Structure formats: C-alpha cells, structure tokens
Amino acid sequence: MAEINKKELEYEAVQRFEYLVNFLIIRFRFVHQILGMLRKSPDYRCETMGVWVTDDGRFHMHYNPEWMSTLTDANVTYVFYHEVMHLALLHCTKRKLGTDKLANIACDLAVNELIPISTGACEPPRDKEGELKGTFVSEYKKIEKFKDIKDKQSAEWYYDYLRQKLQDEEKKDGGKGEDNLEDGGFDEHDGWQEHEVANERAAAKIREINSLDTWGNISQANREMILAAQVRKINWRNLIRVWFGNQAWKDRIYTRKRANRRTGFMHPGTRRSYVDRWLVATDTSASVDADLLAEWVGVLNQLVEELPIDLMQFDCSKQTDPVPYDRRLQRLEFHGRGGTDFQSVMDTVTKRRYKGVMILTDGEAAEPTQPRMARVLWVLPAGKNPPCEWGTVVHMQKNA
Numbered sequence: 001m002a003e004i005n006k007k008e009l010e011y012e013a014v015q016r017f018e019y020l021v022n023f024l025i026i027r028f029r030f031v032h033q034i035l036g037m038l039r040k041s042p043d044y045r046c047e048t049m050g051v052w053v054t055d056d057g058r059f060h061m062h063y064n065p066e067w068m069s070t071l072t073d074a075n076v077t078y079v080f081y082h083e084v085m086h087l088a089l090l091h092c093t094k095r096k097l098g099t100d101k102l103a104n105i106a107c108d109l110a111v112n113e114l115i116p117i118s119t120g121a122c123e124p125p126r127d128k129e130g131e132l133k134g135t136f137v138s139e140y141k142k143i144e145k146f147k148d149i150k151d152k153q154s155a156e157w158y159y160d161y162l163r164q165k166l167q168d169e170e171k172k173d174g175g176k177g178e179d180n181l182e183d184g185g186f187d188e189h190d191g192w193q194e195h196e197v198a199n200e201r202a203a204a205k206i207r208e209i210n211s212l213d214t215w216g217n218i219s220q221a222n223r224e225m226i227l228a229a230q231v232r233k234i235n236w237r238n239l240i241r242v243w244f245g246n247q248a249w250k251d252r253i254y255t256r257k258r259a260n261r262r263t264g265f266m267h268p269g270t271r272r273s274y275v276d277r278w279l280v281a282t283d284t285s286a287s288v289d290a291d292l293l294a295e296w297v298g299v300l301n302q303l304v305e306e307l308p309i310d311l312m313q314f315d316c317s318k319q320t321d322p323v324p325y326d327r328r329l330q331r332l333e334f335h336g337r338g339g340t341d342f343q344s345v346m347d348t349v350t351k352r353r354y355k356g357v358m359i360l361t362d363g364e365a366a367e368p369t370q371p372r373m374a375r376v377l378w379v380l381p382a383g384k385n386p387p388c389e390w391g392t393v394v395h396m397q398k399n400a
Contacts, residue, residue, distance in 0.1 A: 010042045013065035017042075020076050027121060028077065029216030030209065034084040035061075037205055051083050051092050052191025057198040059087065060191070074123040078115060081122060082134075083187060085111040088206060089155070089229045092192045093199035097159050102166075104189050105181060106159035108135040113152045114222050125186050133186045145169065152221075203230045240358070240394055243377055244278070244303050277308045279322055279354040281345045283361035284315045296360060296379065296396065300325060310354075318344040322352065340365035342387065349374045363387055 017040060024032035038051065043062040052060045061083065068076065086092055086107065097103035112134060117123060125133040132139060140146040145165060150157075162181070206226060209215060215223055258269030280300060303309060310322035316339040340361065346368045349357050356375035363380050367388040370376070376391035386393055 006044075009069065010065045013042050013063070013068050017063065017068070017076075020073060021080070024077065024080065027217065028081065029214060030218045031077075031081050031084045032216075033209055033214060034087060034205065035080060037087075037201070046188060048186050048188060049079055049083065050188030050191055051087060053092055053193045053195050053198045057195050057201060059092070059198065059201070062188075062191070071125055072123070074118075074121055075125045077122045078117075078124050079186060081115045082108075082111055085114055086187075087202055088226045090199060090202060091155060093195050093202060097155060101181060102162055103155075103159060104185060105135050106162060107155045107189070108185050108187075109137055109140070109158045110153065110155040112136050114225065116219070135185055154225075206230050240299050240377070240379065241302060243392060243394075244307055244358075277310050277324075277352075277354060279345075279349055279352075279357040280309055280311050280325065281348075281357055281359045282311070282313050283340055283359065284313050284319060293360075312345070312348065314341070314344050315339060316341045318348065322348065342366075342368035346371050361386075 021032065021035050021040075024035070038059045038061045040061045040063070042065045044064060044066070046062040046064050048067050049061065049063040052062060054060055071079070089111070091107045091111070097106060112124070115122065115124075124136070127133055137149055137151055140149050149161060153161075166181075207230070210223075210227060256265075256268050259265050260267040260269045300309065300311075304325050309325040311325040312322040313319040342359070342361075342365055345357065345359060348354075349371045350373075354374050356377070357371070358377040358379060360379045363378065363384045363386045365387055370388070370390050378386040378391050378393045380386065380393065380395055382395050382397050384395070
C-alpha cells in the first residue's frame with residue numbers, strides 16, 4: 001500500500017512539476033528557457049532539489065516528490081528561479097570557490113539576492129514557525145558580527161567577506177570558523193562539478209537568450225550580472241601583445257623581391273614599411289601592484305623587439321619627456337606621485353605624431369581630448385575603468 005501511495009505521489013509530483021515549468025513562460029520567461037535545458041526526474045534519494053552536472057556535460061535536475069508536496073506553487077517557482085540562477089551564473093560548472101560549506105553559503109547568498117519576490121507568485125519557502133528556509137543576506141544582517149554585510153554582491157565577494165569574518169573571530173576568541181555558520185539551504189550542491197562542456201552549454205544558452213532578447217521581466221541589473229559571468233578570463237599579457245601585434249602586421253607590405261616564408265617565391269613575401277614610434281605612458285600616481293608592474297615591464301621587453309617604443313611618465317602633468325625604451329634597463333625610477341591628468345599625454349601624442357599610445361593608469365581622472373590619428377590602449381588594475389568611452393581596455397589580473 002505504501003508503495004502504491006509512493007507511486008501516486010511521484011506521478012502527481014511529475015504532473016505538477018511540468019505544469020509549473022510550463023506556466024513560467026507567462027511571468028518568468030528566462031527561468032522557463034533555462035529549465036528547458038535540463039532533464040528532470042523525481043528522486044527520493046534527493047532530500048530537496050538539486051542540479052547535477054553529468055559526465056557528458058549535460059544538466060539533470062533531481063527533486064524529492066515528498067518535499068515538493070510541502071511547498072506552495074509560489075515556493076516551487078522560487079526554488080526554480082534559485083536553481084536557474086546558479087546555472088546562469090556558472091556556479092554549477094566552475095566550482096572556483098571550492099566545495100566546502102562556506103562556498104555553498106556564498107553562492108546561495110548571491111543567488112537569493114537576485115530573485116524578485118512576488119506575493120502569490122514567487123516566494124521563498126518557510127518552516128512551520130514562518131521562518132525563512134535558505135540563506136539570505138537579510139537574515140545575516142540580524143547577527144551582530146555580520147551586520148555590515150552588503151546586498152547584491154557576487155558569490156566571490158560573500159565568500160571573501162565570510163572567510164575574513166571567521167578568521168577575525170578565530171584570532172579574537174578561538175571560534176570554530178565555518179562550523180559556526182548555519183547552511184540552511186533548500187537545495188543540494190553535491191552534483192556540481194567543473195566541466196568545460198557543460199559550462200559552454202550554459203554560456204551558449206545565455207548568449208542565445210541575449211541575442212533574441214527573450215529575457216522576459218528579468219531586471220537590467222540582473223541581465224548585466226549574468227552576462228558578465230559568461231566572460232572568460234583573458235590573459236591580459238597576451239591581449240596587449242596581440243593588440244600591438246595587429247598594428248605591427250599592418251605595417252608590412254607585400255613584395256616579389258622576398259620569398260614567402262611558407263610557399264617560397266610562388267607567392268609574394270612581406271617586408272616592413274616605415275614604422276612610427278609608439279608611446280607608452282605610465283601614470284606615476286596610479287595604485288598599481290608592484291608585482292603587476294613588474295609583469296607589465298616584462299610585456300614591454302617583448303614588444304620592443306617588434307615595435308619602437310618611447311616611454312614617458314606623468315601624473316597631474318608631464319613628469320618626463322618620452323625616451324626610447326631599452327629592455328636592458330635594470331630598473332625604472334618613477335617621478336611625481338601627485339594627482340592625475342591625461343591631457344599632457346594626449347598633447348604629447350598629437351605633437352609628436354605617435355601612431356598609438358598605451359597608458360598604464362588607475363583611470364581616476366577627468367576625460368582628456370581624444371587624439372585624432374592615434375590609437376589608445378588603456379591598461380588598468382582589475383575593477384578600474386578608463387575616464388572615457390573610447391580606446392581599447394585591458395584589465396590586469398594577478399595570475400591571469
């Protein structure tokens with residue numbers, strides 16, 4: 001008899017599950033589209049609900065029929081939204097924070113901050129006493145030591161924040177670290193794993209949604225956060241070399257007097273035409289990490305083999321005139337340390353007719369006048385932005 005009731009409950013759960021997924025297209029179109037990627041099946045071994053990444057790079061959603069029967073339709077919709085945001089932000093396929101309790105809590109905090117709560121349509125589950133189930137920033141703010149926690153941050157931010165708080169607590173009174181944190185999540189993360197194929201499947205779906213503009217009623221801020229999560233981490237050193245390399249290639253001309261490196265005299269070879277010098281300007285007021293600065297100098301040492309480079313320093317004004325960069329320099333001495341003004345750099349570019357300029361800076365200054373005939377490459381520390389909309393931007397990252 002119990003077995004029959006179990007099968008009936010499972011059948012009802014499947015029917016209700018499919019109905020609620022299909023109904024999402026009316027109010028939560030984005031969630032509906034992501035759920036369409038997943039294979040879904042009832043599973044009594046699963047305590048609540050969770051997305052699993054299979055070995056072949058696909059997504060499988062498991063859910064417990066008995067647990068689902070305790071939730072309202074609005075609760076199930078919220079949990080759907082929760083799982084979809086984990087997948088859209090690539091939490092399921094990148095596991096870069098690790099697999100410990102702290103990482104799971106950080107991911108849940110980030111996701112729950114992005115779900116729009118709507119009475120009767122999308123509401124988080126609660127226990128019998130009416131207390132929220134799950135992990136929420138609003139609940140953490142009620143705890144004295146976490147009262148300064150911020151809303152709407154990334155999983156990485158919450159992970160670093162909580163880890164620092166726990167480390168401070170351990171130093172102060174010998175606390176037990178993450179053992180003191182309650183992981184009240186209503187979903188399971190055990191099936192997550194780093195998987196390149198699955199990661200690309202999720203990213204491709206997000207690109208499709210964005211290109212077709214089928215986001216539905218998801219907010220613009222949430223769209224931007226989801227799209228930002230899809231951006232691959234680029235090696236900034238290679239990006240700089242490629243940017244300069246493209247310019248160097250444009251300064252080669254075809255000639256029959258020189259053999260092609262691949263096919264011989266069957267096709268024309270190339271030779272360099274006259275190449276103008278390029279300017280590299282260093283903001284001596286910039287808060288650039290010493291290790292990053294050393295790596296940046298290493299990039300210059302490689303570039304100078306392909307293109308003639310001049311180096312100048314500036315802060316609120318020009319500190320040094322441009323001088324030919326020599327890779328044999330043992331060290332660079334920096335002058336200035338005042339405010340920042342990019343106009344002296346742009347004036348130098350225009351006056352000396354440089355073909356392009358690379359500016360190492362933290363970007364915190366007024367917008368300068370754009371040079372008419374020169375290309376501009378802004379090289380900034382992570383999290384900083386240039387003062388203008390023009391030019392190419394490269395962000396330096398440690399261990400990138």
